[in-house]
Amino acid sequence: MYVKKLFTLVFIQKENQILLGLKKRGFGMNKWNGFGGKVEPNETIIDAAVRELKEECCLIVKPGDLKNIAHIEFTFEGQPTLMDVRVFSTNIFEGTPQETEEMKPKWYDNDGVPFEDMWLDDKLWFPYLLQGKSFFGHFHYEGFDKILNYKIEEQVSM
Numbered sequence: 001m002y003v004k005k006l007f008t009l010v011f012i013q014k015e016n017q018i019l020l021g022l023k024k025r026g027f028g029m030n031k032w033n034g035f036g037g038k039v040e041p042n043e044t045i046i047d048a049a050v051r052e053l054k055e056e057c058c059l060i061v062k063p064g065d066l067k068n069i070a071h072i073e074f075t076f077e078g079q080p081t082l083m084d085v086r087v088f089s090t091n092i093f094e095g096t097p098q099e100t101e102e103m104k105p106k107w108y109d110n111d112g113v114p115f116e117d118m119w120l121d122d123k124l125w126f127p128y129l130l131q132g133k134s135f136f137g138h139f140h141y142e143g144f145d146k147i148l149n150y151k152i153e154e155q156v157s158m
């Protein structure tokens, strides 16, 4: 029986670039990632995604411009937690990415994503993200540095 926790993850994309943030504290510190976090009890998933993006890099997006492109679950050997991560992307945004206490933003070329400084699973599913393909993924970890098993299934549309 898992204890499910809901998270958002937002990727801002340009023609051939993707915006990543270097996490400066907390869970995933010193890893490059998209922007997001926990969904609070009083908000929708989309509202949480919009809120976290603004808080973490000062970009503004409209809820309607966020496309839900993936649903990724993370479980951990011997732990009850299931991280239920809803992934969104858009190329419509307002503002310029700013560094905050949480994240240092940087544009990366799609063919230069720093996988060696990201979560282990990211290099497995980023190709789907970069090709605009919707997918479901489940990654079962042992600790935080070893993937025991995983699956990725392309979805026709989310």
Ligand SMILES: CSc1nc2ncnc(N)c2[nH]1
Binding pocket: 009, 028, 033, 034, 074, 085, 119, 120, 121, 122, 141, 144
């Ligand atoms: C704990 S395993 C994990 N992989 C991840 N990849 C991208 N964003 C996350 N929040 C991730 N968590």
